[in-house]
Each structure stands twice: as C-alpha cells, then as structure tokens.
Amino acid sequence: MYEERPSRLTGAVVWQRTAQERAVRPVLPDGCMDLLYSEGRLLVAGPDTRAYVPVGPPRAWTGIRFFPGTAPALLGVPAHELRDARVELADLWPAARVRRLRGRVEASRDPAAALEEIALDRAAQSAAPDALLRRLVECLDGGRAVAATAAELGLGARQLHRRCLTAFGYGPKTLARILRLQRALALARSGVPYAEAAARAGYADQPHLAREVRELAGATLGELLGHEAVTAPAL
Template identity: 45%
Template structure:
C-alpha cells in the first residue's frame, strides 16, 4: 500500500510530499524517472535516492515498510553535501554523506528544516528550465527563451537536476504522458499533448525510461 501526504509548511517550498509504502506480500515495486531526489528509510536504513535516468526495481518482502521525503525536481540543492549530479542513478546510505545526523522518521522534517537553511540552495531558475522544456521546444529554443547559451543551460540543468536538458526534457515529457494516461486520455492524444511524434514514439520512450510497456506501467500504479 502506498500513500502520500503534504510536508511541513517550513519545507514545502523544496519538498513535494512525504510518502510511505508497505508490502502486504512479496512484490517488486518499479521506480521510474521523475526528476526527484528522495530521502528514504527502509529495511537497510536511511539512504538518498538520486535522480534516475532509467527504471529501478525494488524487491519488497511481506511487511517491508519504506518512508520517504521527496524533493521537488531541481529543489534539492546541496542539502546532502554533494552536487546532485553526483547522486545520479545511485542509492547512497545517508551515513556515507555525513551531512545530517542519524535521522529517524519522526525527526526528519525538523532536521531538514535546519539543513535547508544552511546548505547551498537550488538554482532559482530551475522551475523555469523544467517548465520551458516541458513545452516540447528544442533545447536551443529553450536556452534562447531563457536568455542563456546552450552550454550555460546544460551546466545549470546538470547542477539543478542531475542531468542535462535533453535528458530532463525526456523525463518531464514522460511524466506528463503518465499523468494524462492515468486520467484515461486516449494514448494517441497523450502522445500529441506530451510532445511525442506519434504513439509509437511514446511507446518506445516509455520502454526506454520504464523498462515495461505503458499499459503494464499503468497497472502497477
């Protein structure tokens, strides 16, 4: 069972939600790219889940419980003491990063509130970068619209999100497609509205980013 709830208002500007997932039976949960960074408590202790570029299957035994705090895309900054690109596609034990005390689920929001005040913050342009790329315009067009050179956009995207603008664009487009498909939108319409060339392009991208067909991915949600 999975559920989400809103974070404390003190961290809501940087954190999109808190969540918990509990396995009633042996199962494999599929984590797909969403541009986010999570701090997670699970059977192996607290760890940081960096921004993913591909699917991450998580095997869960009956009774396993995970609790997490999810940062908004581009909002993590250096709260964990390292650039976000250093966490890309990784799961790093919190103790190895050495920037936060041995947190518990009960104390995590209070401790993060303090850390967020002192750690280097996110790029204030990150939301605008993600929003512009979500429209489907080319990286060159987005850079021009934001008043940036393409190399500068690449550096800022890498620093804020953990990957360059082309990868970020694929991920935000993929997430938009998932949201529309979950609402019951016809897949041909999903493809057009999300900026794909056609439904086949959508299907291929979903397989690359999620590792499974869209129908199977939707059934997992």
C-alpha cells in the same frame, strides 16, 4: 499501502509505504531525488535515468521527495554523483551527524514528520533554491524546446548543460524527455487514450511514446499502467 502529502518544504512531498507481500512496481524517472528512511537506515535516492526495480523482501519506507533540482544544494553533493544510485547518507555526511539524525527518526512517533524536520533544518542552513532552475523545469515541463528555453533564460548551451548536471544529474535533453514521459503517463492514468496522450504530451505519435516508455520505464505502456493498478511504489 502508499500515502503522500505536501511537505512544509516548498515543492517537496512526504510519503510513506508500509511493507507488503505483493510485488512492487518499478520507480520511474521523474527528475526528483529522495531522502529515505527504512529499518534504521538513512539513504538518498539519486536522480534516475531509467526505471529502478527494488530488490529484496518488502519493507516499510518513509521518504521526502524534493522538487527537481533542489536536493543537491541541501545535500551538498552534485546530482550527477548520485545518478541512478541509492546511497547511504553516511557516505555523504559525517557518520556522527547521521547517527544523531537516525536517532531522531527512530525516537519519533511519526518518522515522516521527523524526516521532514531534518529536511527543513537543512534547508534553513542552505542557500535558497535557484529560481532559474525552477523556471527551467517549468519551461521544459510545458513542452518548450531546450534551445528555446536556454535562450529565454539567457544561458549558453554549455552553461545550461553544466548547471543541469549539477542540479538534475543529467543534461537538459534527458530532463525534458523524463518530464515529457511523466506528462504522458499522467494523461494516460486519467483515462486519456494513448494516441491523444502522446500528442498532448509532445510526442510525434503513439509509437514514439511507446518507444520512450520502453526505454525509460522498461515496459510497455499497457504493462506499466496495469502493474500500477495493483501495486504500490517502493524505493
């Protein structure tokens, strides 16, 4: 079973998944990064550019998913260094600190709340999220073109690309593609016909949407949504 709730950390989501025997669906690119806990391990899920398919036996997971562009400042690591990767937190932070944090989670009656407290503590010690990056996500998620967004934000193409690599793990065009895919999927999940979902999300037509789903999610739209109907997400 999968459950999530808004975090006390602005823009973040706290989630939990219990172990189950059924196959799990792939994790799709969404512009986010996660801090994870499972079976005594603290990990970071970096930004994905393609579907991530979990391997190994089913297990329970707890995580906090950060709003796009906000995790690198909390972790102290540029997003592009974690692109398409799942990394032990001890590879990023001092091992002694990670052992203490792991102990906090393991001793808590609510691992999700303990993980959230770790994120809140880290946020209190870090610089505030860059308002420009949040505006960038809002513009691209609203369907604005990359060039128009850069002009609106007063950024040159190279500067925008460099800031996106640090914050999101990839350039603005990839971020725009991922956000557009998520818009289309949300519409299709709500029952909007595929052709209409494609048009409303900003695709040229339904075949364009189909090609993007195949490339970014590794499945057809029908396969993807049918799989989601009977399984729960995992990392």
